[in-house]
Structure formats: structure tokens, C-alpha cells
Amino acid sequence: MKQSPKVFKDAQTALADLKSGITLMSGGFGLCGIAENCIDAISAMNISDLTVISNNIGNSGRGLVKILVQDKIKKAYCSYVGGNPDLEERLLNKKIDVELVPQGTFSERIRAAGMGIRAFYTPTGFGTLIAEGKDIKIFDRPCILETALYADYAIIKAERGDSFGNLWFKETARNFSPLMAMAAKITIVEVEELVEVGEIDPNDVHLPGIFVQRIFQGKNYKNDIEFLVTK
């Protein structure tokens, strides 16, 4: 591998400057496409009071649940709690602050941050608890004002990545990861396969490397399936 300032040895070195109190985005839908190595590394670090932005905050006792049950998370932004009893229990007993965000608004708020858009109006959530305290404006329909969601760090996983940080995702593992990479100040990527620049065809780059600050070759992937159904 040619020298590249972005390439790190492993999760520990790539995450070494994470501190208590930071805002962290974490890619993945359920357990699909989660940054397993980064999550394990954070669970072994002595940091707390994290604000975590992630669709599910782990699931089925796995993924970010490892950090959740260590009580390292102060505030969580997510869209779905079902299938995550550890999160539901903490939410109902007010042990952590949870902001539930409709999933389309969630992804759009993250995308907006990466795109330099400060806020946008959407009909999603009008007339519900989500709209409480938000500015309402009538276009063709009543819409509520939603603001961009930023982060200090994002941890994401891709199938292939090169030493510049160009990424290629597999199947539905892409989900929120490219958006989070754009919204965070420092994006840390782990990959199943780290390759030299030039090995990913420019036509196939899903996320250009300009959005990636650190990348490393991941290892020991479990790639858990939550619900195996077959014919």
C-alpha cells in the first residue's frame, strides 16, 4: 500500500482522539452495514456523554447496544426503537435523552448538513408530536421546519475503499453511511477490502474520497443477520 495520510492501521489508532462529549454519527440499518470494528473500539475506550446519531442505536443486543448498555450515551437521535429493548427501556425510564426523528427527515437532516443547507420545510410530521415547537409554514400543504444534523465524527463501513477514501458499498449496506460521511467533520471508514487508488473504477465510486478523513482495513467481521427468512 502506497503512503497515504488517510490510511490507519486499525480502529484503535483511527479513533484515538475521540473524547467524552462528542457527537458521533454511526452508519447502518439495524445491523446491516454497521462499523463493527469502530464500535468495539469505542466500547473499550474510557469516554462518555456521547451524543449518538444512528437510525437504530444497534439492534437485538448488538451493534451500538454495546455502548448503550455501558451508559456512554447521553443523547441519541434515531428513528426506530422496535427490536432494541435496551434502548426502549432507557427511553421509557428517561435514563437517556432520545430524539425520535422520522426516518426521511433523519436522512435529509444529515444530508442537508453535508450539503451546506441549514434547514428545510417538509410535510412529514405535521400534526404530530414531532411538530411541537417547530416553525410551520403553508406551501401547497402545511410544512414544518427541520434543521441540519451535524457531527464531530462519523464511523461507517464500506465493502471496498481505496487509500484516498473512495468507497463502494454492497447492496443495502449503503443506507445512511454516505450521508453521514458528508455531515461529519471527521469521517472514519472501515472496509472489508482496502485497495490502492485506481482499483475502484471511477464510474463505480459511491462516495468520493473527499468526504473521508481516515480509513482502515477492518477484520473479524460477523455481518450478523437479524432475521433469516428463506424460501
Next chain:
Amino acid sequence: MFWSTEEMADEIINLFKPNSSVNLGIGMPTLIAERIPESLNIMIHSENGVLGVSGRPEKDKVSPTLINAGKETIAIKAGSSFFDSSLSFGMIRGGHIDYCVLGGMEVDVSRNLANWMVPGKKVTGMGGAMDLVNGTKKVIIMMNHFAKDGSPKLVNKCSLPLTGCNVVDLVVTELGIFQPINEKFKIIKLANDITIKELKMNMVNFEK
């Protein structure tokens, strides 16, 4: 006779126009994916980032990165595509999806839907439901007619926190198909041998 879940799924499939796009919610609606005839040429969208779901995969074709929004393994058909969550919800919020079929806890005569939390007791979260009910062209709710305590889930006014306001087009239950309109539930179709008298027990304003 009440409709079985399979019969409910088939009633909903009968509502789909050929060559349309459909998003299926978690739970009961997932069954629809396995029962849509190929000849209808319907593209099933799953909000986690795939258009062209074809149901369950063969045992040797399972992939941990190929799942639906219910986190179940899936198969895809020719013509399918993968994309990120923003583009996926652009399809929903931009009005490009023809139908969504979601589960429900309550639907009322003012076309309101509640399906994401019971205050103090249960929080599943809204996931993509708030976007789906506001963005798709036709919103169909597939649910049991009665809650576990026997109370009807078709009500005059939702008591649970809303998912969407004035958004529901049709409700399909084991008793029939109902349309909330003009502050009543209009009966579109009843399951075999179900009488209006049985529906009136629900204390809802049904109109034939």
C-alpha cells in the same frame, strides 16, 4: 367468515394497478411481497435502500447485506437498484411511490393514523411511517380490526399519538375494506358473511 391474513394480502394486491411501485411496512404487510403475481410487474420499494424486492431468498442466495426494512433477508428481481437512504426517502417524499401498506394501532374517521407509540408503555418509533403517509400517492392500512383487549382499532378519534394527520386512504382488516371519508368509515367491501350489524358493535360511524 373473517379474512385470513393471506386473504387480506390478496385483497390489497387486487387494489394495485399493474406496473406500479409499492412500499410495504414491517409486520403483516411484508406477506404481500410473497403473493404479488409476477404478471402485475410491481416494483417493491424498501426504504433501507432497494427498489425491486421479490420476496424470500433461496437458502444459498442469502446475503447479510441484502435485507428489507424489517431487517429480514430478501431476494431481488431483474431491474432492481440500490441507493442511499436520502435517495430512498426522496422516492417516498417526492411522491414517486404509488402505494404504501402499513400496520396500524388506530385509524379514525378523519383519516388520521396512530402506529408508533403508546405513551408510557411502548415506543417502537415511527421509522419511515411519517414520511410514507405524507409522501406516497395512496396510503393503505393493513391491520387487525380489534386490539388484544377486544376494542375496535377503527375509531371516531385516535387516542394515541398520531403518525399522520388526514392521510389514510383505505383500511383493510379481517372484516373488510373501509374508507375514512366525510367523518365516517365507508364500507368498500365486507368479508364473506360479515354483516353490518357486526360492524356497528364497534361504535363507529359506518356507512354503506
